[in-house]
Amino acid sequence: MLVRGILPIIPPRSNHKVPDHPDYRRYKDRNRVERMFGKLKQQRRIATRYDKTLLQFESFLNLAATRLWLKSFVNTA
Numbered sequence: 001m002l003v004r005g006i007l008p009i010i011p012p013r014s015n016h017k018v019p020d021h022p023d024y025r026r027y028k029d030r031n032r033v034e035r036m037f038g039k040l041k042q043q044r045r046i047a048t049r050y051d052k053t054l055l056q057f058e059s060f061l062n063l064a065a066t067r068l069w070l071k072s073f074v075n076t077a
Contacts, residue, residue, distance in 0.1 A: 040064055 009026050041047045043064055051057040 036065070036068070039068055 009023065009030050040061070045051070045060060046057075046064060049057060051060060
């Protein structure tokens with residue numbers, strides 16, 4: 001089903017009569033992006049958007065994303 005030229009990524013219910021076969025690679029990528037936004041929104045400054053200008057907001061968003069990205073390089077054990 002195409003709505004506005006967008007392909008569905010979420011798999012249909014298991015009891016669907018004619019099961020569609022979604023692209024599980026795209027589904028996995030979508031899930032990763034949603035989890036990243038969830039982690040970013042845990043920071044109050046991003047969730048409530050305290051910054052006055054778009055440039056300040058985007059700059060802090062980049063810093064927060066970099067901070068999350070750098071955690072993957074540090075040994076936490």
